[in-house]
Amino acid sequence: MPALGAREAAGVVGDVLLPVLAGGVIVRRPRAMSLVERTGWDRRGVERMRALRERYGPGPLPLTVRGRAYAVVLDPEDARRVLLETPEPFSPATLEKRSSLAQFQPHGVLISGGGERARRREFVEQVLETPRPLHETAGRLTAVVREEAGLLLEGAERSGQLRWEEFDAAWWRIVRRVVLGDAARDDTALTAQLGALRSAANWSLAGPRRRRLRSAFLSRVRSYVAQAEPGSLAERVARTPAPTGTDRAGQIPHWLFAYDAAGMATMRALALLATHPQSAGQAHQEATAGDPDAPRELPFLRGCALESVRLWPTTPLILRESTAETSWAGGTLPAGTVFALYTPYLHRAEPAAPYGDAFAPGQWTEETGREARTNPALVPFSSGPAGCPGENLVLLTVSTLLAALLERHTYSLASHPQLRASAPVPATLDHFALRFRVDAGC
Numbered sequence: 001m002p003a004l005g006a007r008e009a010a011g012v013v014g015d016v017l018l019p020v021l022a023g024g025v026i027v028r029r030p031r032a033m034s035l036v037e038r039t040g041w042d043r044r045g046v047e048r049m050r051a052l053r054e055r056y057g058p059g060p061l062p063l064t065v066r067g068r069a070y071a072v073v074l075d076p077e078d079a080r081r082v083l084l085e086t087p088e089p090f091s092p093a094t095l096e097k098r099s100s101l102a103q104f105q106p107h108g109v110l111i112s113g114g115g116e117r118a119r120r121r122e123f124v125e126q127v128l129e130t131p132r133p134l135h136e137t138a139g140r141l142t143a144v145v146r147e148e149a150g151l152l153l154e155g156a157e158r159s160g161q162l163r164w165e166e167f168d169a170a171w172w173r174i175v176r177r178v179v180l181g182d183a184a185r186d187d188t189a190l191t192a193q194l195g196a197l198r199s200a201a202n203w204s205l206a207g208p209r210r211r212r213l214r215s216a217f218l219s220r221v222r223s224y225v226a227q228a229e230p231g232s233l234a235e236r237v238a239r240t241p242a243p244t245g246t247d248r249a250g251q252i253p254h255w256l257f258a259y260d261a262a263g264m265a266t267m268r269a270l271a272l273l274a275t276h277p278q279s280a281g282q283a284h285q286e287a288t289a290g291d292p293d294a295p296r297e298l299p300f301l302r303g304c305a306l307e308s309v310r311l312w313p314t315t316p317l318i319l320r321e322s323t324a325e326t327s328w329a330g331g332t333l334p335a336g337t338v339f340a341l342y343t344p345y346l347h348r349a350e351p352a353a354p355y356g357d358a359f360a361p362g363q364w365t366e367e368t369g370r371e372a373r374t375n376p377a378l379v380p381f382s383s384g385p386a387g388c389p390g391e392n393l394v395l396l397t398v399s400t401l402l403a404a405l406l407e408r409h410t411y412s413l414a415s416h417p418q419l420r421a422s423a424p425v426p427a428t429l430d431h432f433a434l435r436f437r438v439d440a441g442c
């Protein structure tokens, strides 16, 4: 297949790869996020892909970057194929991911191969109860989320506002309690250790290896599994058997790291609801229906969470490395090609029609026939055999928190004037800068 020329490849690197790398792949960098938002860099990436698709057709589009062969996947059916035919011949454990994620999860399923991947995946699915919308741990999770939301809202009522800083601290308390147990609620040192390892991971191959920090962090995680606090994921890890070599506790670092993305998605969903009154009305109705202390499915709020990740994907590049030569309409691509699904394009441009740049949570709910679920271009949680096994758990956590926040409070967005119901949703939303005015008693 003909590869892109040097100039066009440089354009893809400049408009697609650089903003993703600058913003931080493994942990977001606040200053860079602000820059990417102010300069509309992500929008340029989507436009660049649109132009290349018009010129070269649906692809995949091969290009070489620093000697490594990539192919950008532009067509929804090709995206479906790559994700379905995982892990063979499309392996999720690319060199890029292995070198960065090994900083804090050397035995994580995402960077495992062969039989080891299969065993770890099975274990992770069992513990996270992948297919279930309401988990065995849903009762405790609901109680934890509502308690922490209550404390967060007390502070917001006093100050009249909700900022990212306070939200983030409350979010991590929830994550530590859900994953590791109540004993970890105030273990901010653990989150800081993970943060430092993630910062090193941002540099992929070029980053320093932080082996001592990694082993201190991992032994702290293991100590929570040893305590096995009832109702926590750590307890499910402790009591779920797995073959030797699975490294059961070693799967937890990915969950802690990935829950960070769900915090971003929650605040961004709140920003969408604060600026889209009709959807806010529907969300409020759902939040106040039924017993709020019992676990609930909350389909509309789940749709809001999914829209938040569709519009601002937390994995902007889903990568797969081919283990064999692969055939496409336009020819063949050699083994070792890295297939890149650039989700901002797939989620926003023509493949995402008819909603593209609009906030449309209804496309994820039963009532509108789950249009989004049948569109292979929309993959906020990836899909196929290596799709996110935590999706339902994330949607349960985020929708429960949104319901608690919306039950008796209203929000107006004090940051980001460009976010309006009448305008296309902006390509980037710097979550660090989010700030709401909060009114109690609706």
Ligand code: HEM
Residues within 6 Å of the ligand: 092, 109, 110, 111, 121, 124, 128, 254, 255, 256, 258, 259, 261, 262, 263, 265, 309, 314, 315, 318, 319, 379, 380, 381, 382, 385, 386, 387, 388, 389, 390, 391, 393, 394
């Ligand atoms: C908003 C939050 C989240 C989003 C958008 C998300 C999305 C994704 C995506 C796109 C992938 C595929 C990555 C790739 O192929 O390179 C993935 C993989 C994965 N996610 Fe999530 N995730 C989220 C949170 C979570 C949470 C909280 C957990 C665990 C509790 C989790 C567990 C995993 C695991 C274990 C994998 C690797 C699966 C495999 O390789 O078989 N994720 N996730």
